[in-house]
Amino acid sequence: MTAKFLTRDEVEKYLKEKWGIKRTKSTLAKLAVVGGGPEYRLFGRKPLYEPQAIDAWVERFLSPSVANSSQQDQEER
Numbered sequence: 001m002t003a004k005f006l007t008r009d010e011v012e013k014y015l016k017e018k019w020g021i022k023r024t025k026s027t028l029a030k031l032a033v034v035g036g037g038p039e040y041r042l043f044g045r046k047p048l049y050e051p052q053a054i055d056a057w058v059e060r061f062l063s064p065s066v067a068n069s070s071q072q073d074q075e076e077r
Contacts, residue, residue: 007050014051019058
């Protein structure tokens with residue numbers, strides 16, 4: 001099985017195309033320093049991201065599906 005790693009430029013495009021989410025490569029770089037971004041690996045000094053790690057990161061921030069806003073309020077309690 002071959003692993004496909006993505007650069008920050010590619011992650012920016014991946015998030016937009018797959019999830020409709022805009023996160024710039026500079027935001028990803030900042031999150032790599034302060035925390036809260038997707039997991040990555042280093043090849044030398046170059047950060048590389050696996051699509052599965054990006055998807056897992058997005059899923060952590062998504063709320064459960066709701067049919068109306070009152071359901072969302074109940075989920076948050």
